[in-house]
Amino acid sequence: MTKEILEFKTEVNQLLDLMIHSLYSHKEVFLRELISNASDAIDKARYESLTNADIQKDGGEWKIKLSIDKAAGTLTISDNGIGMNKEEGIRELGTIARSGTMEFLAKLKEKSPDDSTEMIGQFGVGFYSSFMVADRVVLISKKAGTNDCVRWESTADGTFTVEDTEKATRGTDVILYIKEEEKEKYLTEYELRRIVTKYSDYIDYPVVMDVERQKESEIDKGKKYTVTEEEKLNSQKAIWLRDKSEITESEYNEFYKHVAHDFTDPTKVIHYKAEGTTEFTALLFIPSRMPFDIFYKDFKYGPMLYVRRVQIMEHCEELIPQYLRFVKGVVDSSDLPLNVSREILQNNRQIEVINKNLTKKVSDSLSDMKQNEFDKYLGFYKQFGRILKEGIHFSYEKRETVADLLLFSSTATETGKYTTLKDYTANMKEDQKDIYYMTATDFEDAIHSPYLETFKEKGYEVLILLDEIDDMIFTGFQYGDKDFKSALRGDITLDKAKEEEKKESEKKYKKLLDLISTRLKGDVKEARFSGRLKDSPCCLVGDEGAMDANMERLFRSMGKDVPNTKKIFELNPTHPLIEAMNELFEHDQKSEKLPKYIDMLYNQALVLEGSRPKDSQLFASMVSELMVKDMKST
Structure with a gap:
């Protein structure tokens, strides 16, 4: 049998270096991880044995066994699960074939020793935690239903060896050569029993182990003898x-x-049994922290699906909507067939019923937490609110249910405080028809924005939406009989007086407005007078159905092609600057100052919407020039 010496991939080497040379206070989690891996391997073998008679015949009772050899200084964790062949041993144990490995390593370095050990399982690298307590690891494995066996060995020196071997039964033996300073702890029955009870009960x-017990002789009364018995832990x-x-x-x-695979306690536990036409048991958890990869394209979500205690799928996406993908847990059904496949699930009436049931149960639990444990709910919302609100966009029938779970900053809330749509609509002014919102990247910048001047004057509350996806989600949304309307788009006039004022201004300043439109023809769709400005001279707004400026910037940062749509240049007809420009225009329609002032106003509007001036250097020089003139005139 040929022994091959292979090198670990770079990221595994980095991981092993952290495991070996960092000081951890909870090294015991290595056993939890290896037992979990063994349990997963048995789950897979048990499922495949339903249709593979060769697996049924090989291996006996499903179990995980711990074996101590004090003379050799080894702890062995054995299972009779699915096992591995040589190719799988190289692939699974020589690389970390999961996205986000580098992010994991970066996070592991950032964490304190106490937290770092608890993160191990979260990223699928539990096997390597063995090297926290062992200076040599040997793995002997036989692939279930075959005669393929592999022996894998490493001392975490940057290499590992693999070779063909022989093994009587299916499954895997992980043999840990315990470090000298750890032997007293991890080669004792009491300590292993304690760890199993704590983490893997x-x-x-x-999970069994051979233990020595003193028994009294039935023949020779008063004398005792030692027996070894297999005991379940x-x-x-x-x-x-x-x-x-x-x-x-x-x-x-x-x-x-x-x-x-989290190291923090959950925020909420949902444990119940559904009875009726479809019977199942669900144990669901709402986490307290967001997984690092939840926005990755290949993020796997959904509870584990069991059928009569047999694990069928580790992540059953059909059981939960995507906007609740942060929910973890187990669903065990007594109605589904054991050989159910993902294709069958997609068109299974019982799965639809379970999905609706779980969705309602989670929504009701969140609503109850929001109502009765608001501080806890606020902590949850800060982690998962952005994901939760996706339900408005992707689930039409549940959009109002989701909307009632959302929290919003607004012009009527203090920094760090929130309102709800129920409270917003209850506090709307009598003449207010719509729910107004503004997208922004910073709350303080938003509440001082010129776009909100008339809203403040009228006493209308405006929601401040700070997530990049908000405009896409709330455009066209209707809560009750109230439409969501952006303060940044469309022609907004909140009262008849403003409307009359705009009409009078259009007559009075028509020629100036035409000049501005001509000057900015290549940059804006049109120039018009505004019904939303009170103190500021100008702003840029989009058409009613146009893309939000924040959304445009987000797509461009992602390398997406965004149509170059022109904005509308709105001017405040009551601002002294407009009157002054009109006087200059009437005095000298060919004045060289007018084009400069028009450009200056346009660049000012760009800055106010969060964009760069068209010509930053020219804009800065014009501001400096005006400052000098102002100082000289005083």
Whole structure:
């Protein structure tokens, strides 16, 4: 049998270096990770055995076994799961084939030692945690249903060896050669029993260990002899099938960490049994922190799907809508067939019923938290509000339910405070027809924006939306009988007096307005007088259905092609600057100053909407020139 010496990929080397040379205070999580890996391997073998008779015959009772050899200084974690062949051993243990590896390494370096060990499972690198307590790791594995076996070994020196070998039964043995300073702790029955009870009591398969016990001789009374017996260390009963009254908060928290690969406790536990035409048990968790990769294209979401305690899918996306993809947990159905496939799920009536049931249960739980535990809900919303609001865009029938869960900053709230759509509509002025909003990147900048001057004068509350996707989500949205209307787009006039004022100004300054339109013909769609300005001289607005400026900047930053649509240049007819420009125009229609002042106004409008001036250098020089003139005149 030929032994191959191979090098780890760069990111694995970096990871191993962190594992070995950093000081961790919770090294014991290595055992949790290896037992979880063994449980996953048995899940896969158990599922495949439903249709593969060769797997059914090989391996006996499903179980995970811990074996201590104090003479050799080894701890072995064995399972009779799916196993690996040589190619899989090289692929799975020589690389980290999961997106976000570099992000994980960066985050691992940022964390304190206490937090770092708890992050290990989150990124699918649990196997490598072995090197926190072992200076040599040997893995012997046989692929279920075949005779393919592999022996993998490494001392974390940058290389690993693989070779063909022999193994009597399917599954994997992970043999840890425990470091000298760790032997007293991790080669003792008591410590291993404690760790299993703490982290893996709920594992669906027996975690066993051979233990020595003193027994009294039945023949020679008074004398004792030593026997070795295999003893189960975990309770094994699936936590989601237990009665809620029997489960402690710490048990829920540990199970959540197991299924979510998270190191923090969940914000909310949802545990219930649905009965009726479709029966299932659900144990769901609302996390307290956002996964680093939740916005990645290949992010996998959805609860684990079990059918009569057999795991069918690790991530069943059909069970939960995408805007609730942060929800973790388990759903166990007694109605679905064991051989259910993803294709069958997509058109399965029972799955639709479960999906609707879970969606309502999660929505109701969030609503209850918002109503009765607002501080906790606020913490959740700061993490997941951006994801939750996607439901308005992607789920038409649930959009008002989702809308009632959202929190908004507004011109009527203080910094860090929030309102709801229910409160907003209850506080609307009698003559107010629409719900007004403004997209922005900063709350303080937004509330001082010239776009809101008339709204403030009328006492109309305006929602300040700070996420880049907000305009796409709320454009065209209707809450109750109230339309959402952007303060940055369209021709807004809030009262008849303003409308009459605009008409009079259009007559009075018609020639000046024509000059401005001609001067800026290449830059703006048109120049017109505004009904939204009170103190500022000008602003740029989009057409009613145009893309928001913040959205344009977002798409451009992503390298997307954005149509170059022209904005509307709005002028304040009551501003002294317009009167002064008109006087100059009437005195000398060919004045060289007029084009400069028009350009100056346009650049000012660009700055106010958050864009760069058309000609930054020219704009700066003109501002300097005006400052000099003003200072000399005083």
